[in-house]
Amino acid sequence: MKQLLVIFTAATLLSACNNNKSDSAEVQQAKQMAIDSMKMEAKVQQAKQSAIDSMRMEEVKKEESVDKNDKTASNSLTAVHEKGSAVVASNASPTVSTPSASSETAAPVVHKKKKKMSNTVKGALIGAGVGAISGAVIDKNRPGKGAVIGGLIGAGVGAGTGAIIDKKERQRGN
Template structure:
């Protein structure tokens, strides 16, 4: 019985050594997994850059529209002559002048992007989840969860934006 057990153990070790996973196919699968993860990382970086570029474009558009409103306001006030250039409206029928309030043109209310919405929602959900999960230090859990949730939400919002554009 003892010899049979030793023989069985030796056969088991020999069989286990021959089924080693150093085959060429396993190595190629591991290489492909590394390449795929690198591609995902580059896609994530490209998405982040697209979000940054979008935010810069929106800031430039907003700045241009505010400059345009200022120049339009300046051009309308420069059309007034004489004492009216100071900001007084004259009535040609009457000899009196009344002050004019310089009101800026009402700007279109800008909608929040889906990236920002995703980041806000993700931060809220992440903070609550982090506070619930980390029972020893709820504040730290909320902060960590909020940061991770904001990142995940922003990435999700960027993906939704990309799908809407296509």
């Protein structure tokens, strides 16, 4: 019986060693896959950046061509005006520039200011949190009920305190 146990243990150890080698190959393969995916992600990022750069270059070229067209049209209109001829509109460039199209893409993004949270709301939130924690600690037999009651009382007291602070700030502003 001892011999069977020794043979079984030896077979288990040998098979475990063999599995480690295959696990090692699997680990190496997983590492290589991770490296490959990182390289692909870098290539994707580089492609995105090059697309963005080319779009910006096209935008600059369009703005330059619009500026050139505007100067050409204004120069021909000025020359016509100086000659006193009213039929010069046919000689003007037929290209019509739309300043709104170029200004929309080049205009800076205007961020709306976040609306500041009033002191009443802040007080209610803080009071509800503190009240819920306090209520749960005080009522050890039924902490859920204590948290609800404490939260409601705390929210009321906090909202009242915040309303008083808001009123004082309005009075200072006037």
